[in-house]
Amino acid sequence: MFRHVLLMAGAALLFALPARAADPQIKFEKYQMPNGLTVILAEDHRLPQVAVDIWYHVGAANQTKGKSGFAHLFEHMMFSGAKHIGPTPFKILEGIGTTGGAMANGTTNFDRTNYFEVVPSNELPTALWMESDRMAFLLDTLDEKKLAIQRNVVSNERRQSFENRPYGTAVLRMMDVLFPQPHPFYDSTIGTIAEIQSASLDEIKAFFRQFYGVNNASLVLVGDFQPDTAKKLVEQYFGPIPRGPEVPVPAPNQPALAKEIRETVNDKVAEVPKLGIAWTGVRAMTPEEPAGDMLASILGDGRTCRLYKRLVLEKKLAAGVDAANTTTRIAGIFNVDVVANAGFTNEQLLPEVQAILDDVKKNGVTEAELERAKRKVTAARLREVERIGGFGGKADLLNAYEMYAGDPGFLPKDLARYRAVTAQQVKDFANAYLPDDHRLIQFVVPAAKTAER
Amino acid sequence: MNKILAALLAALALGCATTETAVPPAPPEKPAAPPPAPPATPAPTPGSPPTPDAAFRAQQPAPLPGTPTFDAPVPVVKKLKNGVEVWVVENPAIPVVAVEVVIKSGVNAEPIEKAGLADLVVSLLDEGTRTRPADKLAEAIEDLAMRLNANAGREDIRVHMNSLTEALPQALDLMADVLLNPAFRPEDVSRVKDQKITDLLQKKGVPQALAADEMGRLLFGAKHPWGQPDGGTPETIRAITPADLQKFHDTWFRPNNAVVVVSGDVKVDQMVKMLDERLGAWKAKPLPKLSLPALPDLKARTVTFVDMPNASQSQVWVAGRVMNAKSPDAVVLRTINFALGGMFTSRLNMNLREVHGYSYGVRSAVEAARTYGTLMAYGGIVAKNTSEALKEYEDELARFASGGITGEELAKSKNAFIRTMPSRLETNDAVASAYGTVAFYELGPDYYKTLPAKISAVTPADATRVAKVVTAERWPVIIVGPAQENADKVKKLELGPVELKAVPSSGGGAGSSVGVK
Numbered sequence: 024m025f026r027h028v029l030l031m032a033g034a035a036l037l038f039a040l041p042a043r044a045a046d047p048q049i050k051f052e053k054y055q056m057p058n059g060l061t062v063i064l065a066e067d068h069r070l071p072q073v074a075v076d077i078w079y080h081v082g083a084a085n086q087t088k089g090k091s092g093f094a095h096l097f098e099h100m101m102f103s104g105a106k107h108i109g110p111t112p113f114k115i116l117e118g119i120g121t122t123g124g125a126m127a128n129g130t131t132n133f134d135r136t137n138y139f140e141v142v143p144s145n146e147l148p149t150a151l152w153m154e155s156d157r158m159a160f161l162l163d164t165l166d167e168k169k170l171a172i173q174r175n176v177v178s179n180e181r182r183q184s185f186e187n188r189p190y191g192t193a194v195l196r197m198m199d200v201l202f203p204q205p206h207p208f209y210d211s212t213i214g215t216i217a218e219i220q221s222a223s224l225d226e227i228k229a230f231f232r233q234f235y236g237v238n239n240a241s242l243v244l245v246g247d248f249q250p251d252t253a254k255k256l257v258e259q260y261f262g263p264i265p266r267g268p269e270v271p272v273p274a275p276n277q278p279a280l281a282k283e284i285r286e287t288v289n290d291k292v293a294e295v296p297k298l299g300i301a302w303t304g305v306r307a308m309t310p311e312e313p314a315g316d317m318l319a320s321i322l323g324d325g326r327t328c329r330l331y332k333r334l335v336l337e338k339k340l341a342a343g344v345d346a347a348n349t350t351t352r353i354a355g356i357f358n359v360d361v362v363a364n365a366g367f368t369n370e371q372l373l374p375e376v377q378a379i380l381d382d383v384k385k386n387g388v389t390e391a392e393l394e395r396a397k398r399k400v401t402a403a404r405l406r407e408v409e410r411i412g413g414f415g416g417k418a419d420l421l422n423a424y425e426m427y428a429g430d431p432g433f434l435p436k437d438l439a440r441y442r443a444v445t446a447q448q449v450k451d452f453a454n455a456y457l458p459d460d461h462r463l464i465q466f467v468v469p470a471a472k473t474a475e476r
Numbered sequence: 477m478n479k480i481l482a483a484l485l486a487a488l489a490l491g492c493a494t495t496e497t498a499v500p501p502a503p504p505e506k507p508a509a510p511p512p513a514p515p516a517t518p519a520p521t522p523g524s525p526p527t528p529d530a531a532f533r534a535q536q537p538a539p540l541p542g543t544p545t546f547d548a549p550v551p552v553v554k555k556l557k558n559g560v561e562v563w564v565v566e567n568p569a570i571p572v573v574a575v576e577v578v579i580k581s582g583v584n585a586e587p588i589e590k591a592g593l594a595d596l597v598v599s600l601l602d603e604g605t606r607t608r609p610a611d612k613l614a615e616a617i618e619d620l621a622m623r624l625n626a627n628a629g630r631e632d633i634r635v636h637m638n639s640l641t642e643a644l645p646q647a648l649d650l651m652a653d654v655l656l657n658p659a660f661r662p663e664d665v666s667r668v669k670d671q672k673i674t675d676l677l678q679k680k681g682v683p684q685a686l687a688a689d690e691m692g693r694l695l696f697g698a699k700h701p702w703g704q705p706d707g708g709t710p711e712t713i714r715a716i717t718p719a720d721l722q723k724f725h726d727t728w729f730r731p732n733n734a735v736v737v738v739s740g741d742v743k744v745d746q747m748v749k750m751l752d753e754r755l756g757a758w759k760a761k762p763l764p765k766l767s768l769p770a771l772p773d774l775k776a777r778t779v780t781f782v783d784m785p786n787a788s789q790s791q792v793w794v795a796g797r798v799m800n801a802k803s804p805d806a807v808v809l810r811t812i813n814f815a816l817g818g819m820f821t822s823r824l825n826m827n828l829r830e831v832h833g834y835s836y837g838v839r840s841a842v843e844a845a846r847t848y849g850t851l852m853a854y855g856g857i858v859a860k861n862t863s864e865a866l867k868e869y870e871d872e873l874a875r876f877a878s879g880g881i882t883g884e885e886l887a888k889s890k891n892a893f894i895r896t897m898p899s900r901l902e903t904n905d906a907v908a909s910a911y912g913t914v915a916f917y918e919l920g921p922d923y924y925k926t927l928p929a930k931i932s933a934v935t936p937a938d939a940t941r942v943a944k945v946v947t948a949e950r951w952p953v954i955i956v957g958p959a960q961e962n963a964d965k966v967k968k969l970e971l972g973p974v975e976l977k978a979v980p981s982s983g984g985g986a987g988s989s990v991g992v993k
Contacts, residue, residue, distance in 0.1 A: 047570075049917055060670075069569055070546065070898040070899075070902060071544030071545060071546050071898060072544070072898055072899065106529075106533075107533045107534055107535075108536075111822070113820040114820070115820055117819050117888065117892065118821055118888070119539075119891075119895075120815070120891045120892055120895025120896065121895070121896075122818075122819045122820070122892040122895075122896050123819070123896065124858075125899070126896065126899055140901055143539075143544045143895050144540070144544045145539040145540040145541070145543065145544050145912070146539050146540075148537035148538070148539065148540065149536055149539070152536060152537050154532065154535070155533075157524075159527035160527065160529075160533075167773065176836070179836070181787075182788060183788075183789075187681075189789070190677060190680065192638065209566050231524075233524075234526035236524065242909050247544070252540065259532070263527055263528055263530065264523040264527045265526075265527060267524050268524065288607075292681045293678070293681075294677040294678050294680060294681070295674055295678065302957075325614065326610075326611075326614035327611070327614045327615050327617070327618045332611060335667070335671075336610065336611060336667070339667050339670065340674070342671045342674040343537075343671075362674075363674075364670050364671065364674050365670070365673060365674045365677055393616055394619075395619055395621075398619070398620075398621040399618070399621050401621070402621035402640055403621075405570065405571065405572065405640065406570075406572060406638070408570065408900055409569075409570045409572065409902070409903045409904070410903060411902075413899070426815065440593055
């Protein structure tokens with residue numbers, strides 16, 4: 024039925040466009056070990072490599088008051104070595120020919136922390152040896168000295184990636200306004216330097232024991248392996264790890280903005296103003312999520328979006344625009360960003376952005392806009408499965424669908440969610456979630472030019 | 477877009493997942509120090525029982541039987557009716573097709589008073605054609621969910637397209653239109669120029685970009701197009717007219733100056749036919765001969781210090797010119813560079829980061845291009861350690877040049893080079909771009925197929941001989957960082973005259989950090 028609706032809706036446009044290809048399919052096998060480890064295997068023999076990708080279901084959402092940045096700080100500790108593998112996992116990886124940050128790394132977001140490496144297919148045992156060692160034997164060598172080093176590394180990361188990057192400070196400030204303490208998103212995933220520096224060894228160890236249990240993880244292998252061999256190796260390295268405490272999914276926690284808040288943020292690094300508007304949004308996998316994504320795309324993606332057309336093409340006020348519908352397991356954010364062209368001010372941008380928002384709420388979006396946004400989602404998924412792993416790729420997609428939908432094979436259902444979105448739902452989303460009287464407006468200005476705002 | 481996926485892609489500023497920030501440095505350690513003695517097993521804690529240790533965990537496991545081999549694809553080479561060479565890799569794995577068009581002229585064809593011209597030309601290709609205004613062209617492109625972008629390099633321009641197979645004919649129509657018929661309408665030119673000037677202003681705060689500009693000037697000369705700030709300056713951008721853009725396009729975008737590389741879910745003959753149909757109207761025209769100034773001799777060493785008073789880090793770069801891609805030694809240098817600064821356990825990184833803790837990472841990179849080559853050692857250094865770090869760069873570069881690398885380092889370098897090759901050719905985009913480079917450099921369609929054997933064949937004697945191209949004692953040093961606490965200490969190293977400069981006030985600095993790859 025949804026497909027029927029779509030074909031009706033998009034008929035005028037589809038007339039000129041090619042037929043749609045079949046959805047990408049990923050064949051996989053999923054099982055759970057007695058200790059609770061979820062294992063997902065997907066053979067892909069195009070390259071002589073295996074992508075190993077472990078997701079621990081812990082992120083900023085699991086942090087408590089006074090512990091901002093903890094999940095991310097902990098990610099760094101996982102690169103400080105373990106009992107058998109020694110102090111430097113990267114040395115082991117380079118020893119087997121896995122070189123560079125794109126082939127081996129870790130990332131932290133609001134919901135989860137992941138660790139991945141793409142290894143030559145015959146070196147799968149070493150990858151599993153390394154990952155199981157830091158899952159089971161991390162605390163054996165974790166000491167005050169290692170923690171002190173990483174506290175400083177992460178503090179410097181905050182300085183480099185946020186405080187000394189144009190508009191980075193504004194991102195942190197936006198999170199503080201939308202998610203005031205004690206909400207765990209306060210100061211985003213990076214955290215405040217004071218709280219990072221106050222992390223004690225006992226607290227870090229307790230965090231590991233609470234959240235890094237084998238049963239709070241899912242292990243994905245994608246690539247050139249024989250399933251029987253891979254299963255035996257996974258059993259050998261992960262089977263003996265005893266189950267840890269149960270980790271409940273964090274409860275939804277979406278604060279509301281009581282009114283419209285207008286703020287000026289002085290940015291020491293930026294050279295031109297930026298206007299940011301943010302609202303509290305919706306959670307991942309809620310019925311409204313796809314409509315929100317479509318709205319973000321129609322407002323802020325590419326060079327056909329409404330913000331670009333009006334502010335960049337027609338009025339020539341802006342150098343760049345963006346809109347995002349960020350969804351997590353406990354809360355969401357919808358935001359719009361416009362970077363001014365040199366010589367223009369936020370006061371000139373705001374009425375133009377407001378007019379676009381008013382129009383979407385009053386008149387909705389066109390079928391052509393919606394169809395375009397849907398095609399972009401489908402194409403993005405297809406391109407995503409071209410790579411086995413690294414940042415993104417098939418491995419992360421399987422892990423994401425496992426965590427958010429409980430089904431690594433959710434891809435076709437996910438695309439169906441998007442195909443089912445109607446123009447009315449997009450309009451409804453704008454009216455429900457983008458109210459003028461409950462939002463944050465940020466006027467980001469180069470620090471020396473505050474007077475002009 | 478769906479932010480579950482965006483989070484996967486880790487592109488969100490809210491996350492912490494860029495390569496640089498997500499890789500935490502390991503703790504400093506003495507290279508020869510024994511591994512720490514394992515402490516007593518920690519006491520069991522509630523909810524987290526310890527894993528019983530086992531003998532098999534004590535040692536790194538042996539690899540599985542068999543050696544993984546990677547057979548790089550060999551493109552089929554054809555010619556279009558108008559003479560354009562077309563390289564095609566058939567890859568039916570995923571229903572997408574990538575196309576890379578190489579125009580064999582780039583920044584080298586710019587007058588220096590119009591620096592940034594090639595970049596502006598490529599930025600305007602998809603801002604409107606003779607039959608499609610900018611907004612309609614953008615709609616046509618996005619309706620197909622295709623990707624189209626273009627970049628200008630020192631010697632070449634790349635127009636790259638990626639389309640779903642189902643939309644390939646329409647996508648090729650648009651690509652051909654953009655390639656052959658850009659309109660350069662005055663209102664679009666003016667708008668894009670304003671955006672470029674805003675971008676150039678924003679670059680004043682990016683030390684890597686400023687260092688890259690200095691490197692270009694020092695290695696290629698202030699009178700050479702490659703010696704100009706990347707992307708030009710606000711002044712040179714303002715000087716460019718729509719007629720300049722049209723002339724550049726008309727002169728250099730010619731079938732006799734192009735090669736097309738395709739990788740994806742398509743058959744060779746079908747692809748050639750589709751390209752013939754769309755590029756048939758593209759007519760050859762003799763190319764003017766460029767007369768470029770000779771590259772400067774790097775004889776008398778200089779230290780250029782760009783003062784950024786409040787920076788918490790200094791960019792410290794040492795760079796020189798080496799052989800181009802045609803030289804058989806290029807493969808040797810690229811191999812042994814892994815040991816110098818091409819991986820985490822390289823000499824530069826272990827020294828500067830692990831032993832001394834001066835940096836979060838120091839690397840070296842070789843670019844062996846069609847007519848030139850560069851080698852650069854570069855990294856961000858904790859500001860107060862700027863001169864001490866530079867001394868360590870010097871020692872490592874000299875040790876490398878005089879002694880080459882050890883047998884163990886050579887083996888590890890070969891392994892790293894050979895085993896990262898599958899990842900570097902994983903996607904159709906990557907294959908089309910990589911073979912675009914191979915075609916432009918005239919290295920032959922079997923280049924990647926035969927490369928592993930060439931890497932394996934590098935001998936210790938080759939390594940020692942080729943390492944001597946690193947004549948760092950004559951190469952320029954570039955520092956971008958706080959001068960007050962560091963300039964005198966750098967002078968005391970007596971590497972050469974130290975020139976102190978301010979950050980260019982007009983934002984004449986470089987764009988993206990050239991060479992930091």
